[in-house]
Amino acid sequence: MSTPRICHAEHMPGTVAQDAHVPVLIVGGGACGLTAALMLHDAGVDCAVLERDATPLGSSALSSGFIPAPGTQAQRAAGIDDSPERFAADISAKAKGRAAPHLAQAYAKAIGPAMDALEARHGLQWQVLDGFLYPGHSVRRMHATPEKTGVGLMGRLVNAVTAADIPLITEATVRELWVNARQRVIGVGYERPDGTLEHLACDALILACNGFGGNPAMVRELLPEMRDALFAGHTGNDGSAIAWGQALGARLADPGGYQGHGSWAIPQGALISWALMMEGGVQVNALGERFHDETQGYSEASVHVLAQPGGVAWNVFDAPILALARTFPDFVDAEAAGAVKHCDSVQALAATIGCEESKLIATLASMTSASGQKDPKSAETRLFQRPLQAPYCAVKVTGALFHTQGGLDIDAHCRVLDANGQPFPNLLAAGGAARGVSGDAVWGYLSGNGLLSAVAGGFIAAHKAAELVTHPED
Known part of the structure; x- marks a missing residue:
């Protein structure tokens, strides 16, 4: 992996054309990034997604594609009594109280509306898996698309993004984050297959580019108990988000999860x-x-x-x-x-x-x-x-x-936090790039926590990003 770079400047490079700007830029085209893009579209905020692979798949496609959610239309139709509070309690119990409470509550509250929005406005079809309970869940709340695969989930999200005419730029590997003196992200530089570097300016940035399981050096440093384990995740889990965050002075949380x-x-x-x-x-x-x-x-x-x-x-x-x-x-x-x-x-x-x-x-x-x-x-x-x-x-x-659950520390709105616990002006992270809700150990992972963080995190990050660009603080 090439070392991700932080570039300090008040303006993007002069080679950037006037129209090479988007209000919200999303790095990563997995379930998190595509959910965020669809929610921004619904909010009337223009965005673009940068995806390193030729086809958006990532860790989401390698997963089962099952997403836990309480209080959805699909769950109610199945006659299942559930609530965000009950789900948050299950998350906390599985992690023995060591999951971030503010995120467990925020994700448990957001995931149902996120799933219903994807169904009602973008045609994703959900069914609640029947016949068995996954470990740690007190009721049946695991949702799947009809294909019952991660590939099927990703295919439907990509189709929805295409139908919404949201720019999805593939084979675009982000190498640079451009930041001004006020720690505001002003854009990125991304590498194309022929090695050329292109730039795109933005008013807010969402890091949805996954975890660090595919970076052996980071695994040895941050997750030594799995240093010799087979990595069955996606190669895009290269820790870029953590590297950028550390260079900016962001703090990490739950690296052992x-x-x-x-x-x-x-x-x-x-x-x-x-x-x-x-x-x-x-x-x-x-x-x-x-x-x-x-x-x-x-x-x-x-x-x-x-x-x-x-x-x-x-x-x-x-x-x-x-x-x-x-x-x-x-x-x-x-x-x-x-x-x-x-x-x-x-x-x-x-x-x-x-x-x-x-x-x-x-x-x-x-x-x-x-x-x-x-x-x-x-x-x-x-x-x-x-x-x-x-x-x-x-x-x-x-x-x-499979997937690291620690990453950049974030608040309940998915804003990245600095070493003092203060949010950066316009930098957000969700999904595998950010701290999850599994605590700091392997046994804290509740079935579906990965896609929960992706879809709920993408939903929350999109709403906060829309607020930041439509009502800028300065």
Whole structure:
């Protein structure tokens, strides 16, 4: 990664044409940036999005595409009683009180209106996932587009931006932030595929350019416990926003927070939905032993899996769970790629895993009751509704780093804060570029927190940016 630069000047370079200006500029064309762009369009404020890739995908496309939200039209239509207060309480409980309260409350309040706006004004269709609860959620509030994939979500957002005629400039890698003496961002310089540098002036800037998981040096410095983990996120997670912020004197928050995932199929490199674990599947190590309570969450599962022999585990489930799994297109693709091993007996399952048959039989036999131990990492704390039965399925997985949850510190309006906790005049950050609501540890990640921060953060940042450019303070 080239080092992002801060350029100090009162005006943009003289080569910038008179019309090379936009009121609000958004860096990053993932779910966060595109949501912000659509909300600015609705507010009647011109904006543009700069995206480094040829096709806007990013971490959002690599995710499941599931977004938690309370009080939406889709949730009410499904007869589900929920509220922002209940959602904020779930966020706080999962993070054991260490999630930023002002952001947990702001995001829980904003995400429902954001989802409804995307549906009512931009044609996105939401359905509430039925049949299971993700870890830490007290009610069913996980929303998905009909495709039930991150790629499907991104495709619909891109289509909406195109339909709204919002400038989306792809293959534009931002290299420079131009800032005046009052710490006001006045524009950016971005590199084109042929190496030329173009400039674009703005009145407010939203950093929606994701986290730092793809920057090994930053991971070693800020997230050392995952320095040797496989990174399963997008290469655009290069920490640019943090580098710019540090150069400006912005403060960071919760760098130890991240989304891991304990169900990354190898060698296929595919995400296997944690819904399989929540519906009665189990994880065993190479010895055929269960080693944690899978219902605690897929993020902390990454650490537990990496601690096993060889840093691998096997997801084990049976026919009823396989039927559920096949409702997820990502799983269907993984199965087609050979990730799912089908075993007609426990003997065949043990041979697939490479463990002692007697050990695996004992493990499966122990699934019918819980010992009542209080250690949340203990496999024995989980009570199963039923034992697994042949034929079995098994998927070899490892733990991976998906998405960092720490970043630039922001207030409830997504304004970036300086070292003294004061907001910069016109610099905002949301999504992976900013601090999230997962606290400062892997176990604080509540399912869907990444896309929650992206969509709710984009919604909030857009409204604040619109206010800043229509009612400037100075």
